[in-house]
Amino acid sequence: MEENREGHGLAEGKILSVWIFLFVAFVLLPSIFRVSLGICHCYVKIVIKMLEWATLQIEEGVKKQKAMALENLISTGSFPHAGIIQRDETPMEKEVVGRCRGCFSLADVMYFSKKGCEAVAEDEVTRRFSSEELLSWNLLSRTNANLHHVSWKLAAVWVTGILIRYCLLLPFRICLSVFSILLLVLATTVVGQFPNGRVKGWLSNQVQMICATLGVRCLSGLVHFHNRENKPQKGGICVANHTSPLDVLILASDGCYSLVGQVHGGLMGLIQKSCMRTSQHVLFERSEMKDRHLVRKKLREHIADKAKLPILIFPEGTCINNTSVMMFKKGSFEVGGTIHPVAIKYDPRFGDAFWNSTKHSIMTYGFNVLTSWAIVCNVWYLPPMVKEEEEDAVHFADRVKAVIAARAGMSVLPWDGGLKRKKIKESFKEEQQKKYCQIVIENGSVGSGNVC
Secondary structure, three states: OHHHHHHHHHHHHHHHHHHHHHHHHHHHHHHHHOOOOOHHHHHHHHHHHHHHHHHHHHHHHHHHHOOHHHHHHHHHHHOOOOOOOOOOOOOHHHHHHHHHOOOEOOOHHHHHHHHHHHHHHOOOOHHHHOOOOOOOOOOOHHHOOOHHHOOHHHHHHHHHHHHHHHHHHHHHHHHHHHHHHHHHHHHHHHHOOOOOOHHHHHHHHHHHHHHHHHHHHHOOOEEEEEOHHHOOOOOOEEEEOOOOOHHHHHHHOOOOOEEEEEOOOHHHHHHHHHHHOOOOOEEEOHHHHOOHHHHHHHHHHHHHOOOOOOEEEOOOOOOOOOOEEOOOOHHHHOOOOOEEEEEEEEOOOOOOOOOOOOOOOHHHHHHHHHOOOOOEEEEEEOOOEOOOOOOOHHHHHHHHHHHHHHHHOOEEOOOOHHHHOOOOOHHHHHHHHHHHHHHHHHOOOOOOOOEO
16 A cells, blocks of 8 residues: 555656646746747647638538528628718818808707717727627637527537637646746845846846746737837837737837836735845826826936836727727826837737726736637837928827828727726817807807898
8 A cells, every 4th residue: 555655655756747848848938038849839820720610610610501690690700890871071161161151050059969979989989898799709718609509510619619618728827927926026026135226227127027928828828029220229118009908018028228107006016025126117006196296206307317118008098809999198297207108909809808897807908818729919110200390299199199000000099998987078069069169150140130
């Protein structure tokens, strides 16, 4: 009996040793030296082939069954959203003035009513706060729309995919995530004891980049970085479009940044405190975030020191669903310095990276990401930009936003991302009212008493 126990103990020890060796050889060492063994590339290629096969199966099943509902679903998922109402882009000045030659008319009410109906039917704003529509089903259970009933082969592959993602990938990803967080906490605690200097700065950068690389690999992440010669430099400000909390992780795996944001509690707070031990970040309490002068002052002080890491800012202020770039807040463009634009675009076929914070908690979002196929994205480092003479912060922010959107292939929207949680500002309504009044006044209808 004792010999059997010893034999089982030796066998378990050997298995554990093999797992540790595989982890160190294929995960930890590649992350430390930031090299790719090609495993994720092969895995992503296999998933692409599987999704292409699934798309063909769905198309064939639809044709055989002649299911109009499914056919409509595939067709509407294959083309950009087209509203029931054709939006009229005629500006207010032309339509109102052209109708009654500038006179005040009760018929003008119809113009605003029509615009309201168009806005409801073809809402280009709130659609950006929900997950983007997929071109075809990606075999994830939360996006299936019962398409796995099309054929038994597709159903078998779907079930196999669930078993792989939940029984194989999920436990591994959770263990690697926990290891990455523990490594960050322990390593920053040790490095934080070093005196300030080049050695501490170098060690701090290495720790953060290694932990970020491990974090990306927790998600079977495959990131393509383009134009690395334009990477943000010290003393500059890096601005990027914002889709997910993963944006920080992805950028940090290729470079080190000082983060600007609000102080958090819980798990996020633990990570923030760990990072603060070894590097300088610009963090604010919730009450301080409302003080724009204080925020600008701290940002100016940071970029004035050319030895400090570039600041990473997401000017949209909230997560947008990977299809468009919304209004950039002007604060980060008022402090001066060089702006380094970065465009981030995720591939939605492998998983939804967008975080709808109004619908999902961070834990639910994390679970959805960990049970996705992978996180695949492209990152473009764009040439640095500076504010031109006589250019205000708003126009400079719009110019940077347009460059990022063009590179990522996203649409440009002038709306504030804060509409995700707040109603439209009264100032915008007043602006439209003043524009209409100005049209009437300029044409001499008010004062002459003309009513059409």
